[in-house]
Amino acid sequence: NSQTPVIAIDGPTASGKGTVAQKVAQRLGFHYLDSGALYRLTALSALRRNTALDDEHALAKVASRLNCHFDSGHIFLSEEDVSEAIRAENVGNVASKIAALMPVRQALYGLQLGFHRAPGLVADGRDMGSVIFPHAVLKVFLTASVAARAQRRYKQLIDKGISANMQDLTNDLSERDARDTHRSSAPLKAVEGAYLLDTSALTAEQAVEQILGWYALVKTV
Numbered sequence: 001n002s003q004t005p006v007i008a009i010d011g012p013t014a015s016g017k018g019t020v021a022q023k024v025a026q027r028l029g030f031h032y033l034d035s036g037a038l039y040r041l042t043a044l045s046a047l048r049r050n051t052a053l054d055d056e057h058a059l060a061k062v063a064s065r066l067n068c069h070f071d072s073g074h075i076f077l078s079e080e081d082v083s084e085a086i087r088a089e090n091v092g093n094v095a096s097k098i099a100a101l102m103p104v105r106q107a108l109y110g111l112q113l114g115f116h117r118a119p120g121l122v123a124d125g126r127d128m129g130s131v132i133f134p135h136a137v138l139k140v141f142l143t144a145s146v147a148a149r150a151q152r153r154y155k156q157l158i159d160k161g162i163s164a165n166m167q168d169l170t171n172d173l174s175e176r177d178a179r180d181t182h183r184s185s186a187p188l189k190a191v192e193g194a195y196l197l198d199t200s201a202l203t204a205e206q207a208v209e210q211i212l213g214w215y216a217l218v219k220t221v
Ligand code: CDP
Pocket: 012, 013, 014, 035, 036, 037, 039, 040, 092, 095, 096, 097, 099, 100, 124, 125, 126, 127, 128, 176, 180
């Protein structure tokens, strides 16, 4: 298993991690881990069970008992397709709050390691290169300006027929950045050795090509 390559892609919200990581995985025929989805699943499950959102041990229990599976881009919680439900705004906000709790992070650790299978894995999140897969053969830190990221979220919402406001989106992004960056457990940061990629002026395809180029270089070393 230690021979099975991992590509870790970390970065702030709307930097393009999900889109880019999935495409890289497709191109290489690798498995894909959307670690943010695990925090969202925990949040959704806690909300549905009315778990107190300040009770870290109860939340960790919810996380450790997640009955979820991933199938062709769809995400299931106890056989129910919750792919849409976990993307709701309030679920994302709760996810970001409970992700600051160490017991919750520890409860999701083993589940994430389980995605590391041949022929390889592309994992996206906040701490893939720093905590979960420190031996990743390639670590990428995706960034983009707040303006570019707010614009992307805006477009995603409008495309879905949901009305959106740039100012609110910008505030929300900055708030989430602050929370992810300043928490004490597994804060969002580029680890040593990570390749920085600012995607503000790149298409997702261009970002994918850059990452595949880096991978081709490091895998032969
Ligand atoms: O869509 P967005 O980038 O906002 O979030 P996500 O990747 O779906 O993850 C939801 C939340 O989980 C984020 O706001 C992070 O706080 C947290 N998260 C984390 O702490 N560690 C990870 N490896 C992935 C997500």
